[in-house]
Amino acid sequence: MERKRVAGEVMKGMVVEVTGSTYMVVTDGGEEFRCRTTPGTKTENNFSSLVAVGDRVVLKETETGTELFEAVITLVERRRSALTRKRDLRRNRSKEKVQVIAANIDQLVVVVSAFDPPLSTRLIDRYLVFAESEQLKTVIVVNKMDLDDSTETRELMKPYHALNYRILYTSAEEKNGMKALRKVLAGKLSAFSGHSGVGKSTLINELFGSERLRTGETNWKTGKGLHTTSSSIMLPLPRGGYIIDTPGIREFNLSGITRENLRFYFKEFLLAMQDCAYSSCSHTVEPECGIRKAVESGRIDPERYESYLAIYESIDRDS
Ligand SMILES: Nc1nc2c(ncn2[C@@H]2O[C@H](COP(=O)(O)OP(=O)(O)OP(=O)(O)O)[C@@H](O)[C@H]2O)c(=O)[nH]1
Ligand SMILES: [Mg+2]
Ligand SMILES: [Zn+2]
Structure with missing residues (x-):
């Protein structure tokens, strides 16, 4: 259903894909626009990345047929949250140290497997520390449960149940377990x-x-689909909500976690x-430690305490 385009019309929407300086925005009315920014684009954020996937934006439609872009972004609204990563400054001449991977994420979905690769609670703890430090809600998905014919995996996960983390076995x-996973993702922006x-x-x-298939063919006009390696695309779920595939924990910006504040996470x-x-x-060597x-x-x-010690040791003394 094609609505008659009206140049100058102002709409609100969400950025679903970033490719270079081209931004695909889905408006609240459900339409897609290929957008650009202008020197006059305003932002309510003090982050270096002007526009990231997940951003809520105001856009203004351009004259049809006159240019490649169908709308310009006039305002980037304040982000509720920002998942960031450190830029590789050697490879990137930009002065920005931190890049926003995704804005306004509702939850971090940490996927681990029961076996192959084996379940690592150390790794889960790293993700949880990161999520706590960013005040992100977390869902732990333990996949490949078909490979576990014992109760070993559930034993390992017991401490996380006790801590009231949300855990799904798939x-x-x-x-x-797909039904439960769909339910947890419905209507939310989730980072995998x-x-x-x-x-x-x-x-x-x-x-x-x-x-x-529809998603694979993709509606987003750049022609990229489900198998893209791009880390800056939100995939619309059939029942509402979006997911974004993010890099592994090593690439996240962990600079907010110090030896001093680790204990709070x-x-x-x-x-x-x-x-x-x-x-x-520091809960490492002091006497009378609670x-x-x-x-x-x-x-x-x-085991959680061992994870604390391991992460503590891995953090630079001076950071
Ligand atoms: N037994 C079993 N194998 C699975 C399951 N899910 C995925 N696999 C297999 O595990 C392998 C890796 O799966 P991927 O989906 O490519 O893993 P990924 O997490 O996307 O990996 P990266 O893209 O490298 O980060 C494939 O051979 C899958 O077929 C499962 O539930 N059970
Ligand atoms: Mg993959
Ligand atoms: Zn102590």
Whole structure:
């Protein structure tokens, strides 16, 4: 259904794809526009990336037929959240140190697998620390459950259930747990992340089901689809909501996490910390440490504490 285009019309929408300096925007009315910015484009953010996928923008339609772009972005609205990564300054001449991968993300979906590659709670903890530091909601998806014929995986996940993290068990291969996953994603902007080989692409393909081909052909006018390697495309889910495939944790901007604030991102530490003799206790070697006592008495999971120590050690002393 083609609406008659009206030059100068002002609309609101969301950026669903960024390719160089071309922005695809889906308006609240459901139409797609190929947009550009102008030197007059205003922003309510003080981030260096002017426009990122997930941004809410105001756009103004241009004269039809006169140029490649169908609208210009006049305003980028304030972001509720920003998932960022560090730029490789050696390869990029831009002065911007941090690049926004996606704006206004509702939740981080951390995908791990039961086996092949084996479940790593160290890795889960890294993601959780990152998500807590960014105040992002998290969903942990444990995929390849068809490879687990014991209770081993669920045993390993017990501490996360106790901490009230949202956990879904799936098998993309056997199409198990997909209904619950769809429900968690419906109507939200979700960023998928996880180690290579855990099954992210397989899960995403499965989510699109019969819509997959349509998505593969893609509506976005650049002609890119589901199998794009671009990290800056939001895929519209058949039942509302969007997902974005993001880089792995190593590429996220972890500069906000320091040895000093790490303790606040293990949520079960907060109470036990009050029993530390020193207010600046690092919970590594100090006597009278509330955290270590809680580990000894079983109130804090020893594996979680080991993760704390490992991340603590991996953070530069001076950062
Ligand atoms: N047994 C089993 N294998 C699966 C499942 N999901 C995916 N796989 C297989 O695992 C392998 C990796 O899956 P991908 O979907 O490519 O993994 P990915 O997370 O997208 O990996 P990257 O793109 O490298 O980050 C493929 O051979 C899949 O067929 C599952 O639920 N069970
Ligand atoms: Mg993949
Ligand atoms: Zn302590």
